[in-house]
Amino acid sequence: MQLMEQELKSHPSLEPQRRLETGEASSLNRYVRRAAIGTAAGLIASIALVATQPNRPLAILLALALGALYGMVVRPAPLAYADSLFTAAALAVAVWGVMSVIVLPALAGEPPRWDVEGVRAVFPEFAGWILYGAILGLTTQAFADGVNRVMGPEALPRKPSAAQATSIVILGGGFAGMTTAENLEREFGADPSVTFTLVSDANALLFTPMLAEVAGSSLEPSHISTPLRTSLHRTAVVRGHVTHVDLETRCVRAASPHGGEDQEIPFHHLVFALGSVSNYFGNENIRNCSFDFKSLLDAIRIRNHVIDMFECADRETDPAIKKEFLTIVIAGGGFAGVELAGALNDFARGILADYPHLRSEDVNVTLVHARDLILPELSPTLGEYARRSMEARGVHFELGRRVMDARPGAVMLDNREIAARTLVWTAGTAPNPLMRECGLKVDKRGAALVDKNLAIAGYKGVWALGDCAAVVDGKTQQPCPPTAQFALREGRALARNIKAAIQGGKLQPFHFDSLGALCVVGHHTAAAELNLPWPIRKSVRFSGLLAWFMWRGIYLSKLPGLERKVRVLIDWIIELFFPRDIVQTIDLK
Numbered sequence: 001m002q003l004m005e006q007e008l009k010s011h012p013s014l015e016p017q018r019r020l021e022t023g024e025a026s027s028l029n030r031y032v033r034r035a036a037i038g039t040a041a042g043l044i045a046s047i048a049l050v051a052t053q054p055n056r057p058l059a060i061l062l063a064l065a066l067g068a069l070y071g072m073v074v075r076p077a078p079l080a081y082a083d084s085l086f087t088a089a090a091l092a093v094a095v096w097g098v099m100s101v102i103v104l105p106a107l108a109g110e111p112p113r114w115d116v117e118g119v120r121a122v123f124p125e126f127a128g129w130i131l132y133g134a135i136l137g138l139t140t141q142a143f144a145d146g147v148n149r150v151m152g153p154e155a156l157p158r159k160p161s162a163a164q165a166t167s168i169v170i171l172g173g174g175f176a177g178m179t180t181a182e183n184l185e186r187e188f189g190a191d192p193s194v195t196f197t198l199v200s201d202a203n204a205l206l207f208t209p210m211l212a213e214v215a216g217s218s219l220e221p222s223h224i225s226t227p228l229r230t231s232l233h234r235t236a237v238v239r240g241h242v243t244h245v246d247l248e249t250r251c252v253r254a255a256s257p258h259g260g261e262d263q264e265i266p267f268h269h270l271v272f273a274l275g276s277v278s279n280y281f282g283n284e285n286i287r288n289c290s291f292d293f294k295s296l297l298d299a300i301r302i303r304n305h306v307i308d309m310f311e312c313a314d315r316e317t318d319p320a321i322k323k324e325f326l327t328i329v330i331a332g333g334g335f336a337g338v339e340l341a342g343a344l345n346d347f348a349r350g351i352l353a354d355y356p357h358l359r360s361e362d363v364n365v366t367l368v369h370a371r372d373l374i375l376p377e378l379s380p381t382l383g384e385y386a387r388r389s390m391e392a393r394g395v396h397f398e399l400g401r402r403v404m405d406a407r408p409g410a411v412m413l414d415n416r417e418i419a420a421r422t423l424v425w426t427a428g429t430a431p432n433p434l435m436r437e438c439g440l441k442v443d444k445r446g447a448a449l450v451d452k453n454l455a456i457a458g459y460k461g462v463w464a465l466g467d468c469a470a471v472v473d474g475k476t477q478q479p480c481p482p483t484a485q486f487a488l489r490e491g492r493a494l495a496r497n498i499k500a501a502i503q504g505g506k507l508q509p510f511h512f513d514s515l516g517a518l519c520v521v522g523h524h525t526a527a528a529e530l531n532l533p534w535p536i537r538k539s540v541r542f543s544g545l546l547a548w549f550m551w552r553g554i555y556l557s558k559l560p561g562l563e564r565k566v567r568v569l570i571d572w573i574i575e576l577f578f579p580r581d582i583v584q585t586i587d588l589k
C-alpha cells in the first residue's frame with residue numbers, strides 16, 4: 001500500500017498537480033515565462049487591433065510587444081479574471097491616447113491629433129484598444145493560471161532559513177512604505193528567515209491623486225483608500241504613531257491609537273517612509289484658521305464645512321456676510337491646490353440649485369499663489385491653459401501674492417484682506433519632523449539625506465525614501481520630486497537593495513525617468529505633460545477632454561484593488577446623471 005502511494009506521487013502525469021499543491025517552483029526564468037505568456041495573450045488580443053487599426057502589420061507588432069510588456073510587468077493573482085480584465089482595459093485607454101493620438105501620427109510624420117477633430121478621427125480606434133486590453137487581461141490571466149497548474153508556480157530564489165529571522169521594520173503606510181512592503185514580500189517570497197513589520201498611524205493607503213474629488217463630493221471617502229492588511233500578505237501591520245526611533249539600540253517606539261502602552265519594536269533593517277506634513281512657516285494664526293489638505297479626514301472636513309457654509313449663507317440676509325460664507329480661499333497653486341480649487345468650484349456651483357436664496361455671483365473660489373504662473377510642475381503654457389480654463393469656470397486668481405495672516409472670517413494677503421470663512425492651506429509642506437528628531441542628517445527642508453542606493457550613511461541597514469527623504473537620482477544626479485510616482489519606484493528599488501544587502505548582493509543606485517504629470521483643473525478638463533520613452537524621448541503637452549480621459553484611465557488603473565476601482569467607476573457614473581450629494585456626514589462642532 002505504501003509503495004503504491006509513493007508510485008502514485010511520483011507518477012509523471014500527477015507532477016504538475018503535486019508541484020502546485022506543495023508550492024514547488026518551476027525552474028524556468030520567471031521573466032521569460034511571463035513574457036511568453038504575455039506574447040501569446042497579445043497575439044490572441046491582436047484580433048481587436050487588426051479589426052480597427054489602419055495599419056494591420058503594425059497592429060500585430062504592437063499587440064505582441066504590448067502583450068509581452070504587460071505579461072512581464074503585471075503578475076496576476078490566481079483566478080483574478082475581473083481584476084485583470086478591468087486593469088488591462090483601463091491601461092488600454094492610456095495606450096490609446098499615447099499611441100493613436102501621439103506616437104502613430106508622429107511616426108507617419110504628422111502632427112499629434114489632440115485637437116477635437118483629431119480625437120474624433122481616432123475615436124473608432126478607441127473601441128479597438130479597449131477590446132484589446134480586455135482580451136489581453138483575460139487571456140493573460142487564463143494562461144498564467146494554466147501554466148501555474150502545468151509547470152508549478154514561478155521560481156522565486158529562496159534562502160535557507162536562519163536560526164534568528166532578520167527583522168525589517170517599515171515606518172509609514174503611504175505610497176513609499178506600502179510599495180516597499182509589497183515588493184519585499186515579492187522579493188523574499190515565503191523565505192522564513194526574514195520578517196516584515198509595517199507601522200503606520202493610518203490603517204489604509206490613501207490614494208492622494210483622487211483626494212480633491214472627495215472634497216468636491218464626487219467620490220465616497222472610503223473608495224480611495226485601500227486597507228493595508230488586505231493588500232499585504234505576510235507583513236505584520238501595527239497601527240500606531242511612531243514617537244521615537246533609537247538608532248543605537250535599534251528599536252522603534254510606537255504609541256497606541258487609544259492611549260494604551262507604547263509598543264517597542266526592535267529591527268535589523270529600518271525603512272523611514274513617513275511622508276511630509278503641512279508647513280505654516282511658524283504662523284500659528286494660519287494654522288488655527290485653515291484646513292490642511294493631506295489626509296482623508298481633511299478632505300471630509302473641507303466638504304462638510306463647505307456644505308455648512310452654504311446652509312448658513314442660505315438663511316443669511318446681510319449680503320456681505322452671505323458673500324463671506326460663500327468665499328473659499330485656497331493658498332498654494334501647486335497640484336494639490338489647483339485640483340482642489342477646480343473640484344470645490346465645480347462642487348459649489350453644482351449644489352446651488354439646492355439653495356434657493358443663493359446666486360452664482362455670490363460664490364467666490366480664490367486661489368492665492370506666490371508666483372505668476374500656477375502649476376510650476378508643468379510647462380508655462382500648460383500652467384497658463386489651466387489658469388484660463390479655471391477662470392472661465394469662475395475661479396479667481398491672486399497671483400504673485402502670499403497669504404500672510406488669518407483670523408476667523410478673514411484672510412490677509414500681502415496687498416489686501418479677503419472676507420472668507422474657508423481657508424485651505426496647500427502652500428507649504430515639510431518632511432516629517434521625526435527625521436530631524438531622530439538625529440539623522442537632513443537637508444535644509446528637513447528631509448533625511450540618503451545615498452544613491454537610498455541608504456542612510458553612518459547607520460547600517462537604515463534606509464529612507466518618499467517625501468521624507470532627499471533622494472537624488474543615481475544617473476542624472478538630479479533631486480527626485482516628492483511625488484507618488486517617484487515614491488512607488490523608490491519603494492521597488494529599495495526592496496531589491498534591502499534584499500541585496502541581506503544576501504550579500506550588489507546594491508543598485510536609484511534611477512527613474514519621470515513619466516510626466518497630469519492635473520485635473522475642473523470638470524472634464526485636465527492638463528497633461530507626458531515624457532515619451534525611448535526611442536522618441538520627447539515631452540508632449542496637451543489639455544482638455546483627452547487629457548481628462550487619460551487622467552481618469554491612468555489613475556483608475558493605478559488605484560489598488562479591483563473592488564476600489566469598481567466603486568470609483570460607479571461614483572463617476574453616478575456623478576454624470578445625478579447632482580452632487582450635500583448630506584453632511586460629520587458634525588464639525
Ligand SMILES: Cc1cc2nc3c(=O)[nH]c(=O)nc-3n(C[C@H](O)[C@H](O)[C@H](O)COP(=O)(O)OP(=O)(O)OC[C@H]3O[C@@H](n4cnc5c(N)ncnc54)[C@H](O)[C@@H]3O)c2cc1C
Pocket residue numbers: 171172173174175176177199200201202208209210211212240241242243273274275276293294335336432434465466467468482483484485486487518
Ligand atoms: C492632495 C494631494 C494630491 C496629490 N496628487 C499627486 C498626484 O497626482 N501625483 C503624484 O505623483 N503625487 C501626488 N501627490 C503627492 C503624493 O501623495 C506624495 O508624494 C506621496 O504620498 C508620498 O508618499 P510617501 O509614502 O512618502 O508619504 P505618504 O503617502 O504621505 O505616507 C506617509 C505615511 O506615514 C504615516 N505616518 C506619518 N507620520 C507617522 C508617525 N509618526 N507614525 C506612524 N505613521 C506615520 C502616514 O499616516 C502615512 O501613512 C499628492 C499629494 C496630495 C496631498
